[in-house]
Amino acid sequence: MIDRGLGYILLLDSGNTRLKCRAVSLFHPELSFQEQILAETSIANDDIDQLGVVLQDYQQRFGQLVHVYGVSVAGEAIQKHCEAVVGHVVDTASPITWLAVMQSHLGLQNHYALDQIGKDRWYGVLGAYTHALAQVSGYSAFLYISFGTATTIDAVIAQDYVGGVILPGVQLMQRSLFQGTAQLPEVRLPHTPAIAFPKATYAAIEAGIAIAQAGAVMRQVQKFYRDYQRVPSLLVSGGARKGVLAEIQQAYQEWAEPLQLPPLKLIELETPVLDGIHQVLLKS
Ligand SMILES: Nc1ncnc2c1ncn2[C@@H]1O[C@H](COP(=O)(O)OP(=O)(O)OP(=O)(O)O)[C@@H](O)[C@H]1O
Numbered sequence: 001m002i003d004r005g006l007g008y009i010l011l012l013d014s015g016n017t018r019l020k021c022r023a024v025s026l027f028h029p030e031l032s033f034q035e036q037i038l039a040e041t042s043i044a045n046d047d048i049d050q051l052g053v054v055l056q057d058y059q060q061r062f063g064q065l066v067h068v069y070g071v072s073v074a075g076e077a078i079q080k081h082c083e084a085v086v087g088h089v090v091d092t093a094s095p096i097t098w099l100a101v102m103q104s105h106l107g108l109q110n111h112y113a114l115d116q117i118g119k120d121r122w123y124g125v126l127g128a129y130t131h132a133l134a135q136v137s138g139y140s141a142f143l144y145i146s147f148g149t150a151t152t153i154d155a156v157i158a159q160d161y162v163g164g165v166i167l168p169g170v171q172l173m174q175r176s177l178f179q180g181t182a183q184l185p186e187v188r189l190p191h192t193p194a195i196a197f198p199k200a201t202y203a204a205i206e207a208g209i210a211i212a213q214a215g216a217v218m219r220q221v222q223k224f225y226r227d228y229q230r231v232p233s234l235l236v237s238g239g240a241r242k243g244v245l246a247e248i249q250q251a252y253q254e255w256a257e258p259l260q261l262p263p264l265k266l267i268e269l270e271t272p273v274l275d276g277i278h279q280v281l282l283k284s
């Protein structure tokens with residue numbers, strides 16, 4: 001039973017497309033991680049004022065907002081905008097604590113350039129790491145893939161985050177073809193494997209983007225297997241993932257079956273960055 005008198009903590013993941021918010025109660029150690037989550041919502045970046053409405057609603061339901069912790073890769077203007085909205089509700093000089101990236105967190109070593117890595121990547125990796133430890137027999141060998149504004153494919157083996165790649169996201173690929181050409185339409189990806197040799201424009205773009213995204217994932221799966229002799233699990237998040245998953249599954253199967261490798265272990269995560277922040281706060 002949540003005690004409204006203790007209030008709640010707000011977690012923010014400010015991305016290039018959306019602001020993801022989670023209200024949590026960290027004042028009840030008897031509650032499980034999942035039970036501590038009071039509410040979750042997301043707000044488009046061009047509608048950040050909506051955060052004020054969300055905070056009013058949360059205040060009525062969960063009591064006073066005690067503090068806000070967040071990570072941001074959306075740029076200073078959005079960051080300041082969030083602070084201004086939260087500043088109306090929290091009466092302190094720094095209404096949001098923007099979290100930093102550490103060399104090591106939750107026992108995971110970070111081998112990426114600390115001054116360069118997107119905070120969402122590191123906290124997303126941490127969120128994925130805790131899921132991997134819980135769901136995949138206590139040993140982590142996985143790729144954390146975020147199909148967000150950009151697509152990122154990050155690799156973890158045992159207790160090391162060894163790095164990863166960045167490529168244009170699904171919608172950036174769609175838009176760049178639409179905006180950079182005279183004749184190509186904007187497409188939406190179906191949730192099916194890509195056609196091998198499309199014979200019409202729309203299908204050709206759909207398949208081209210799906211194989212570019214899935215191909216990048218497969219290439220990293222193969223390199224992971226080559227370098228670490230383990231088939232990585234895939235922990236996948238982001239709004240654009242649904243259009244790519246079927247192609248990944250098919251590409252994996254075609255590679256793995258002749259080599260008699262195990263079936264693909266694929267876990268979808270809704271909000272791994274918020275999970276990562278939440279876990280770090282719990283353990284600190
Ligand atoms: N069903 C869909 N099909 C294709 N693209 C989609 C779909 N849903 C969302 N997208 C696009 O995918 C991109 C990322 O989506 P979303 O905002 O959910 O991810 P995100 O991980 O929250 O991104 P970020 O953290 O970069 O803001 C956006 O450009 C969005 O328009």
Ligand SMILES: CC(C)(CO)[C@@H](O)C(=O)NCCC(=O)O
Pocket residue numbers: 015016073116117118119120121148149150152166
């Ligand atoms: C790659 C994105 C855009 C993914 O959201 C973000 O993590 C970011 O801006 N990163 C900074 C560069 C880096 O991670 O190396």
